Amino acid sequence: MAAALLLVLALGLAASNALTHRRLPSAPGVLLEGQERWFTQRLDHYNGADTRAWQQRYFMNDSFTQSGGPVFLMIGGEGAANPAWMTQGTWITYAEKMGALCLLLEHRFYGKSHPTEDMSVENLRYLSSQQALADLAHFQTVMTEKLGLGDRKWIVFGGSYPGCLAAWYRKKYPHLVHAAVASSAPVVAALNFSAYLDVVQISLSRNHTNCSEMIKIAFDTLIELLDYQENYGKISKDFYLCQFLVIRSKMDMSFLLETIAEYIMDVVQYNNDNRGFEGVKDGNITIDVVCDIMANESFGSPYDRYVEVVQSIRQAREEQCIEASYKQFLHDMRDIHWEGSASSGGRQWMYQTCTAFGYFQSSDSIYQPFSGFPLSYHVQQCADIYGKAFDLPLINSAIQQTNEDYGGINVQSSRIIFTNGLIDPWHALGINRDLSSDLLAFPMADAAHCADMYPARPEEPAELPETRRRIFEQLKLWLQL
Template sequence: MDDTFALKYLVDKTYFNETVGGPILFYAGNEGAIEGFYENSGFITKTLAEELGAYVVFAEHRYYGTSIPPNGFEKENLKYLSVLQVMMDYVKLIEYVRKLNGLEEQPTILFGGSYGGMLAAWMRMKYPQHFQGAIASSAPILWFNGTINPSAYTDVASGVFKSMGGQECFDGLKYGFFDLVSVQFDKSKYAQVKEIFNLCDDLTSKDDVQDLISYVSDSLGSMAMVNYPYPTEFLNSLPAWPVKESCTELKKIPDINETDKEAGTPAQFKFNNIQKLQAAANLSYNYTGNLQCLNLTADQGGSLDGSGWEIQTCNEFPMPMGDDPSVSCFTWQNWNQDAFTQNCMTQYGMTPKYDWALDYFGGRNPALDFAKASNIVFSNGQLDPWHAGGITANITENTIALYIKDSAHHLDLREPNAADPVSVTEARAVEMAYVKKWVSHYKTRIASLSKYNAREEIGAKSQVSQQKSDF
């Protein structure tokens, strides 16, 4: 592989106040093209940038978007898709941007959402000389073996569906998944299931049905993550409060009445529940109604890139995922570490490093491991399933946590909207106050250092003059 590659970054100087020396607001790009994160981070690019007169930089993560090394996806080169390489990319980039624009004495504040939030927090911990603070939104830095219950994501997501759609919605999803799983073993039902979901291709095997189950489960789980209070286009086109709307669609499917039950067959009951499941999930991937048929191999990530992320989860970020049937309305599936490891070895020739992130960055005991960290705000939304692996309690007075009621995945980084819950508006105010404090403290230190250096220089000249006068 070539020794160098082009790393894309975006610069926004719309509000930059060169006269007062505004700070740099640096977004640590994560698993996708950087434009998608820029377009969905208006709190940074507009609200904070205008308030602070800031110079805004959004950096693209290597192996995503257009920042892909030549032959980078060949197996022998996948080792270069590592978090340490990414962090050093961003260190070198901020050094370059500062020098190029004469901003060497301006503070740089990190931002990131989700995996980007993990990077923001870790870079503040590892490189405090380059980054003077970090807002780490929806950052699941504890989602690793030994620190997370594998069923945590679907446990939280199930709770969101129940709270917004009631027991009827919860039960409809649960029974729908149960019946869809049972169809795996009856090929005579495959054609009708294909019709219900409007699939592009025939179902021909249990594996095909499992692919459908996984697709539907991922669609509903993602919907819980981006359950925003207004219409968005982040992953797919979605209405306001999509979980609530999804449950509304599910409830439109009528139950089989008592007469139907007497005359019907068990298969009819299965299909009734599966129809409810389809109605709920359809909103996630076909809210506009423009989808001609459902292609199970299509990427569901929207602006996110699943291929690169799969490689990272097979290397440094194996995140345990499973279901607890006693809590979840999703399909029951245990976390199988052996099977996950075998798949990674087959696909990428990699053995997942299950303990690496916790060994290198810490997190098994956050209060101890992060006690020396400073100038970090960890924010997590109550509705976001990822909050289960995030920091939700203050570590120190300088490393704090915001647990935001009625908020989904990094909603606080999005542009303020009239539909935002009060809790999100209040959280943004806290984040802005901390950013201002970090900027002010750094500028004060720089000014003090400049005065000290000036005094040293004057003192040195005075000594030289005295020496000359002595001769």
């Protein structure tokens, strides 16, 4: 689904598209009977005369709870809240050691948390980070009384977009939340996030000098093939496209090119992570695997090697074919029904990028191997899906408002930890150095998106265990344990 934020780990939890519109969260884990819980939430927190309410899904694990222990709140993101996180992940390790009660609140408009009867543009106006933060505040206030939590201290966790929410919740509601851990949080809203692909180029080239160069040659060859309609059959077959390739406009062309590029972008963002417990299927395709194929002349030309890379990823994901039709994309994204094919997060998340964040991963930079999907293509998607009013001036104004509201990297708060894997392109919009004695940055040179949140394993980058230890010790200090 095209374009903007690989932000989707988002834990949703997992993980934005975290954050292109196609980088949607992983499939939910197996739900245990009785595990789902429901909270009566306000529809509009900013209109006291509006008494409408809806049922928001949440999960709870009280198996570690000790008297006086903290409350851990995991913030859901741009996808269904995954109950697998209630028993796995670094925060659970912390909870066991600290005697914490664990709660996970699903983000409004995602998963089963449906505040409105459909996802019309009129209804999507209730989808915003501001409303989501107010959801957290109301949830915390009511649950504190309902569960008799008294003056227990609350710690919030989030990764990717929910990482932003974690930091912003601490900033906006300091009387409610004691501390926050914001993993891979792109706290700066940006219209043209061309730097995303710059980092992709750097990450590909770290240990493979010619890898990015070979990908550029391959991609340029693909563009040359697209100059002649007689090559469309070959391209359709090479990349296992779900429909025979049809190019009627620049948008059709850009959508195909971005679709093919995203296979590499995804590998870089999630390089060598440990998302398997969420149900993610990637066959452990890493940067090393991609670059080894691109260096292997036995596969043929650089174009042929790129085809081999994409097919390896497609097969690892168990995808039957690759959907690269912009017409089909628009059909799916315009569906306002909760049963629609883009209702798992695509329509909702793109709305948030068009009305708050931008995060458009264009190919406008000359310092990376891809081309053909400029900023204008991403902006046009907003208008094509939600209407002509969603134009460049509106998007620019919305992004400015987001940065004015939250401060971007100029965070004025306390007791927040920001972690970022420097292989992850999203770190370019995050906080990578300490801002004060209790606004701390833990950069990780060899780690990818939200890597510190996942369960530990022997194959992970060497700095992850130390980062988890530092987070734990810092939380203990802040909690005075």
